[in-house]
Amino acid sequence: MTCNLWEEKGLLYSSGELNRQEEETFAAHIRQCSECAREWERYRHEREHLFSIEILGENPSAACDAEILRVCSKGTRRSTTISTFSLFLKKSAISLTLFVIGFTVVGYLVFRADLLEERKTDVGMEKEAEDPTRSTTAVTEAAMDKQHDTLADSVHHDSINFANRRGNLELKGVYPVDLQNK
Amino acid sequence: MQELMPTNNEDDQGAFDLWLKGDKKGFSILYEKYKNRVFGFLIRMTGDREIAEDLLQETFFAALRNAEQFDRTRSFLSWLFGIAHKRTIDYFRHVKVEIDHKEDAENAVGSRIDWPDRELSNKNIQAIVRDAVAELDPLQREVFLLREVAGVPFKEIAVIMNCPINTALGRMRLALKNIRKELKKRGIDDV
Numbered sequence: 001m002t003c004n005l006w007e008e009k010g011l012l013y014s015s016g017e018l019n020r021q022e023e024e025t026f027a028a029h030i031r032q033c034s035e036c037a038r039e040w041e042r043y044r045h046e047r048e049h050l051f052s053i054e055i056l057g058e059n060p061s062a063a064c065d066a067e068i069l070r071v072c073s074k075g076t077r078r079s080t081t082i083s084t085f086s087l088f089l090k091k092s093a094i095s096l097t098l099f100v101i102g103f104t105v106v107g108y109l110v111f112r113a114d115l116l117e118e119r120k121t122d123v124g125m126e127k128e129a130e131d132p133t134r135s136t137t138a139v140t141e142a143a144m145d146k147q148h149d150t151l152a153d154s155v156h157h158d159s160i161n162f163a164n165r166r167g168n169l170e171l172k173g174v175y176p177v178d179l180q181n182k
Numbered sequence: 183m184q185e186l187m188p189t190n191n192e193d194d195q196g197a198f199d200l201w202l203k204g205d206k207k208g209f210s211i212l213y214e215k216y217k218n219r220v221f222g223f224l225i226r227m228t229g230d231r232e233i234a235e236d237l238l239q240e241t242f243f244a245a246l247r248n249a250e251q252f253d254r255t256r257s258f259l260s261w262l263f264g265i266a267h268k269r270t271i272d273y274f275r276h277v278k279v280e281i282d283h284k285e286d287a288e289n290a291v292g293s294r295i296d297w298p299d300r301e302l303s304n305k306n307i308q309a310i311v312r313d314a315v316a317e318l319d320p321l322q323r324e325v326f327l328l329r330e331v332a333g334v335p336f337k338e339i340a341v342i343m344n345c346p347i348n349t350a351l352g353r354m355r356l357a358l359k360n361i362r363k364e365l366k367k368r369g370i371d372d373v
Contacts, residue, residue, distance in 0.1 A: 011351055015335050043358070050365070051330040055308045056315065057222035064235040068213065068242050073206040 005029055006036040014043060194258035202249055213242070216259065220266050222331045226315055227270050227324065237273060241266045260338040263328055267342050274320075307370065314364035322357035325350050 005026070012018050013026050030037050049055075060068075194215075200208025220241060225234035244265050252261055315323060321343075328334045328342065336354070340347040365371065 007355065011354055012336060015329070017335050017337060046358075047330065050307070050311050050370070053219060053222065053331065055311050056226060056327070056331045057218040058225050059218050060221045060235050060238055064238060065213075065217070068217075068239055069210065071239075072201075072209050072213070072242050072246050 003033050003035045005033070006039040010036065010039060010043070014040075014047075191257045191259075195254065198249075198252065198258055212258065216262060219332050220262060223263065223266055223327045224270065226312065226327050226331065227320075228273065229316055233273065237266070237269045240269045244269065256338070256341075259332060260334050260342065263332045263334050264342045267324070267328070270324075310365065310368045310370055311361075314361045314368070317364055318357055318360055322353045322360065325353040326357035326361070329354060 009018060009022065009026050013023065016023075018026060030040050059065075194212065197208045197211040201212065202208070217238070221234060221238050224237045224241070225231060228234050228237065241262070245262060248265070252258070315326065318326060324343065325339055328339045329336070334342065336347055336350050339350045343350060362371075
């Protein structure tokens, strides 16, 4: 062969892989170049009669067909969906379990803190009950405090009543006797 | 334009989507469409029917497992033959049968020397072409089968075989040259 263009472009032309411009150029070349035209015709003929799927292709056995169809006909997304769903379920279950555990632990700690505080109070009262000296003093002090408060309140109330009474009388032009005498 | 074995990629992707959704019909369409090509490729590569059937199953099972990884910018056919190619490579890596296979092919040559005198029936032509393909160097044979049996374009063949496109084209030219030489030896010249 004196023309090299078939070697360069012929196979890509036959597989339709040349771009449009290259394809048109090569097609025009084939019409003019007898060598390339012969090569093209030969290869086209070989593909049609010798390299066809009828010559080179082959079918597997029925058993092989059946096995492949059995396994592959189930599809892929179904299993993917199932696995995604089960993954979601697993994650949800783990989250829920952790939440329940956390909630229980926090609840227990709060309950225990309350219990400890209650116990402390009870223990304090018990100790006071067990210590008579301390108890008497405390009761006496409490009684004295109460008495003091009552006394202070009555004095305060008396002075207010007295002031009110006097103020009202002064407004009406009547002066209390004690003031007139002075 | 000159593509002799066109495959409609949109139809394939439609069937593939059906398959993904769990529709049996989707897989049946794809399997019926490509099983003879994939099996033809595998049997011509391995030279053994049982092994080819095992590899065919492995190819489709691998396609099932890796369906989510299917790159939609490529054709389904190229993707499927990419898987078939890997299965074949794995097979040749693990089982050293290449030498035996070569020997079988060489022994078979002797039995077909007397054919040229007979009238060539279609069955004989089929056997001669298959033997001529079996005689090829494995790399040339694979490019030839991917192109002629699978109908995979050279750009995709280069991707599948992890080589430059010019290497794939060079192997194809050599494959054609060698097949023609073998066919001529056995009485088939310019059909």
